Amino acid sequence: MTATTLDTPPAGPGGKPPAGRGAARGHRRRGRGRIRRGALPYLLLLPALLLELLIHLVPMAVGVVMSFKELTQHYIRDWGAAPWAGLDNFEVAVDFDAPVGEALLRSFLITCAFTVLAVGLSWLLGVTAAILMQDPFRGRGLLRALFLTPYALPVYTAVITWSFMLQRDNGLVNHVLHDQLGLTGQPTFWLIGDNAFVSLVVVSVWRTWPFAFLVITAALQNIPREVYEASAIDGAGIWQQIRRITLPSLRPVNQVLVLVLFLWTFNDFNVPYILFGKSAPESADIISLHIYQSSFVTWNFGAGSAMSVLLLLFLLVVTAGYLLLTSRGRKAASA
Amino acid sequence: MRSSPTAPPRSFVWTRRIVLTLLTAFAVTPVYVMLSSSLKPLEDVTGAFQWIPSGLTVRPYLDIWDTVPLARYFLNSLIVAGAATGCSVVVAVFAAYAVSRYRFRGRRIFTVTVLSTQMFPGILFLLPLFLIFVNIGNTTGIALYGSRGGLILTYMTFTLPFSIWMLVGYLDSIPRDLDEAALVDGCGPLKALFRVVVPAAVPGIVAVAIYSFMTAWGEVLFASVMTNDVTRTLSVGLQGYATRTEVYWNQVMAASLVVSLPVVAGFLLLQRYLVAGLTAGAVK
Numbered sequence: 070m071t072a073t074t075l076d077t078p079p080a081g082p083g084g085k086p087p088a089g090r091g092a093a094r095g096h097r098r099r100g101r102g103r104i105r106r107g108a109l110p111y112l113l114l115l116p117a118l119l120l121e122l123l124i125h126l127v128p129m130a131v132g133v134v135m136s137f138k139e140l141t142q143h144y145i146r147d148w149g150a151a152p153w154a155g156l157d158n159f160e161v162a163v164d165f166d167a168p169v170g171e172a173l174l175r176s177f178l179i180t181c182a183f184t185v186l187a188v189g190l191s192w193l194l195g196v197t198a199a200i201l202m203q204d205p206f207r208g209r210g211l212l213r214a215l216f217l218t219p220y221a222l223p224v225y226t227a228v229i230t231w232s233f234m235l236q237r238d239n240g241l242v243n244h245v246l247h248d249q250l251g252l253t254g255q256p257t258f259w260l261i262g263d264n265a266f267v268s269l270v271v272v273s274v275w276r277t278w279p280f281a282f283l284v285i286t287a288a289l290q291n292i293p294r295e296v297y298e299a300s301a302i303d304g305a306g307i308w309q310q311i312r313r314i315t316l317p318s319l320r321p322v323n324q325v326l327v328l329v330l331f332l333w334t335f336n337d338f339n340v341p342y343i344l345f346g347k348s349a350p351e352s353a354d355i356i357s358l359h360i361y362q363s364s365f366v367t368w369n370f371g372a373g374s375a376m377s378v379l380l381l382l383f384l385l386v387v388t389a390g391y392l393l394l395t396s397r398g399r400k401a402a403s404a
Numbered sequence: 405m406r407s408s409p410t411a412p413p414r415s416f417v418w419t420r421r422i423v424l425t426l427l428t429a430f431a432v433t434p435v436y437v438m439l440s441s442s443l444k445p446l447e448d449v450t451g452a453f454q455w456i457p458s459g460l461t462v463r464p465y466l467d468i469w470d471t472v473p474l475a476r477y478f479l480n481s482l483i484v485a486g487a488a489t490g491c492s493v494v495v496a497v498f499a500a501y502a503v504s505r506y507r508f509r510g511r512r513i514f515t516v517t518v519l520s521t522q523m524f525p526g527i528l529f530l531l532p533l534f535l536i537f538v539n540i541g542n543t544t545g546i547a548l549y550g551s552r553g554g555l556i557l558t559y560m561t562f563t564l565p566f567s568i569w570m571l572v573g574y575l576d577s578i579p580r581d582l583d584e585a586a587l588v589d590g591c592g593p594l595k596a597l598f599r600v601v602v603p604a605a606v607p608g609i610v611a612v613a614i615y616s617f618m619t620a621w622g623e624v625l626f627a628s629v630m631t632n633d634v635t636r637t638l639s640v641g642l643q644g645y646a647t648r649t650e651v652y653w654n655q656v657m658a659a660s661l662v663v664s665l666p667v668v669a670g671f672l673l674l675q676r677y678l679v680a681g682l683t684a685g686a687v688k
Contacts, residue, residue: 109593113502114514116495117564124561125521128529128536135532198427201420204412212424214672216431221671223622225639226660230434233441233449233653241437244453275430283675287682307416329522336525339624343643357527361625370531377528384523 136374151371158375169363173376175351176359180335183266183355187273188330192323194274195281200315203289213286220279228343231272235259235344260345265353273340277333281326288322289315324395331391332384356380442658449653464658468645471655476634477641478663484555484637485620492560492567492616493609499564500571501597505583515572522565526625533558534629550632558626563616570615574608574681575601611681614674621667638663 136158138144144151164170198216202209219227234241236259243256259268296314305313338357341349347366349358360380364373441449443460468474502508503515537549548554578601586596602609624639631637642663645656671678 110502110506110508110511113498117499117518117568118514120495120557120561120564121518121521123536124533124558125524125529126517128532129524131532131536132528194427197423201423206420212428214675215428217672217675218435218668219431221618221668221675222435222664223618223639223667225622225624225642226438226664227434229642229656229660230438233657234434234437239450239453239653241433241453248452275434279431283679284682287679290679290683307412332523336523336527338526339622342624357525360525360527361530364527364531365629373531374528377525380525381528384525388523 132374133378135371136378138371140369140371140374142368154371158371159379161372162375162379169372172354173359176354176356179266179352179354180356183270183273183353184331184334186270187277187334188327190270190274191277191281191330191334192327194278195283196285196319196323198278198282199285199289200311202286203315216282217279219275220277220283224276224339225343227276228272228340231268231275232260232344235268261350263352265345265350269341269344269353269355272344273334273337276340277330281330284322284326285319288319292318328388328391332388335384438657438661438664441654442661444654446652446654449657464652464654465662467652468655468659468662471652472641472644472659474638474641474659474662477636477638480552480631480635481621481638481663484552484559485617487552487556488559488563488620489613489616491556492563493613495560496564496567496571496612497597497602497605497609499568500575501601503568503572504575505580515569518565519569530625530629533626537630549630550635552635555627555630555635555637558630559620559623560616562623563612563619567612567616570612570681571605571608574605574611578604607677607680610674610677614671614678618667618671 137154137156138151139154139157140151161167161169162173165174202212233239237243237256240259242259243253246252247256257264259265292315296318297310300310300314336357337355338361341353341355341358342361345353345358348362349355356376357380360373360376363376364370440455440457442464443462444454444457445459445461445463448454448458503511534549537554541547541549546553548557582604583596583600586600587593591599622639627637627639631640642656642659645652645659
């Protein structure tokens with residue numbers, strides 16, 4: 070998926086050929102390679118292939134099959150015996166007038182809002198910090214280490230700490246907002262009710278922005294120093310350099326980064342699960358948690374699988390559309 | 405790196421100071437809370453929050469081992485994450501070598517398929533995988549469900565797509581002449597891989613290893629379904645402090661700190677490899 074969005078090094082012998090370009094050249098090489106090297110590349114790939122089959126591809130196929138079955142707790146011991154349900158599971162899931170479909174739609178919309186906010190803010194913080202720290206200054210190494218710490222912490226320890234900070238009576242957040250600043254009349258509930266959504270966004274951004282920072286920092290090192298020197302001689306100030314050189318040269322990285330952040334955030338299970346436990350408050354009922362609950366709490370695995378399949382279809386469509394748009398944008402830019 | 409002949413203007417320097425200060429506060433506050441609360445007696449963490457602890461105690465660090473079997477969870481996590489990382493790196497190096505150095509039929513399909521698994525929601529194959537593991541256990545007697553082996557297999561596969569992708573990028577940046585010369589000298593392809601390519605790819609391999617270990621150490625969803633009391637890992641076991649009627653917040657924070665320390669230390673020590681690996685591979 071993401072491979073197609075990458076700029077390959079020019080004429081690099083091992084470069085991944087982008088889609089549609091150099092197909093003839095690739096074919097010729099492939100033919101030559103096959104005669105010379107025979108089975109070796111396949112042997113090298115075999116372990117990876119077997120693992121992917123066992124853990125990813127076969128279970129996914131099984132999941133798709135399950136979504137067409139009436140798989141309730143009665144059949145869990147021998148799920149092959151569960152009767153076929155046709156499209157029933159899907160019809161229930163997308164019947165937005167009925168309770169199940171309505172809840173799924175709401176959860177989906179909440180997830181969309183959450184993802185847009187969390188990805189946007191994480192990206193913004195990551196890019197800002199990386200650009201501000203592009204030039205060396207005293208303490209830069211220490212700051213970089215501090216910024217990366219939220220990403221390095223195991224997700225459950227980090228989120229448990231946040232849930233402590235967000236406690237109503239003994240948490241830090243209410244201590245600052247209520248006791249010290251006096252902004253709220255009553256101590257606020259952060260982990261239930263509508264505020265739970267805000268909490269989820271904040272914790273998710275806290276956790277994710279260091280990754281954006283890390284990737285952008287790495288990407289900035291690929292911008293040749295001469296470009297800046299030349300523009301400085303032409304009289305460009307630092308703000309102009311950021312606008313004219315730094316930001317445009319980050320475009321290819323941003324395209325991959327935003328896609329990766331989107332997929333991770335949209336599919337995220339860990340943060341809401343640890344923050345709220347098995348049943349999230351309505352305002353923060355993220356889709357993966359919703360499906361988990363629909364499957365494991367109500368033991369209706371057929372319906373849960375159907376929802377997962379719908380989710381996958383949605384992600385496929387969004388990703389394909391995104392790649393199509395960005396690759397067209399890049400062609401237009403380079404033309 | 406930008407190098408202006410003149411010093412940056414004051415507006416830039418002040419923006420930098422203010423923004424970076426705010427970001428530091430945002431990033432570090434939870435770490436401070438974790439550290440300071442882990443040293444407080446229980447009555448101090450049940451009352452209103454105190455920035456500066458009134459009394460310090462190391463009791464939480466002694467109690468955490470008895471409240472839940474933390475040592476066992478720790479050992480389980482260490483075995484699972486260590487084995488998953490080791491195996492995943494080896495498998496990824498082989499695969500990335502094949503993809504980077506050979507042109508073969510199905511190469512493109514392989515890379516696209518493997519990478520697209522990254523976008524699967526974990527929830528989609530959690531239950532099927534669970535059923536497959538149970539069925540394999542029933543028919544062959546190989547216990548995957550509830551065992552560390554099953555979890556190791558799962559985690560190493562999770563990290564494979566990103567690892568392979570990053571390593572292919574890294575190997576592509578290593579001149580092909582290097583291993584071709586070794587081949588001409590009479591090395592077999594595998595010998596060329598281990599003698600020439602792997603040593604040149606150490607930063608990329610370290611980066612992949614960090615990523616794999618962190619993923620395995622932190623995963624929650626599959627660990628919560630695939631483990632039992634004996635094989636429970638830290639990610640699930642740590643919730644043991646919080647499901648009691650009274651939450652021992654100081655112990656929770658102490659345990660969190662103990663559990664985080666190895667990964668954070670390792671990550672910060674090795675982060676320059678991660679930046680180097682990303683620079684060479686992923687962000688090109």
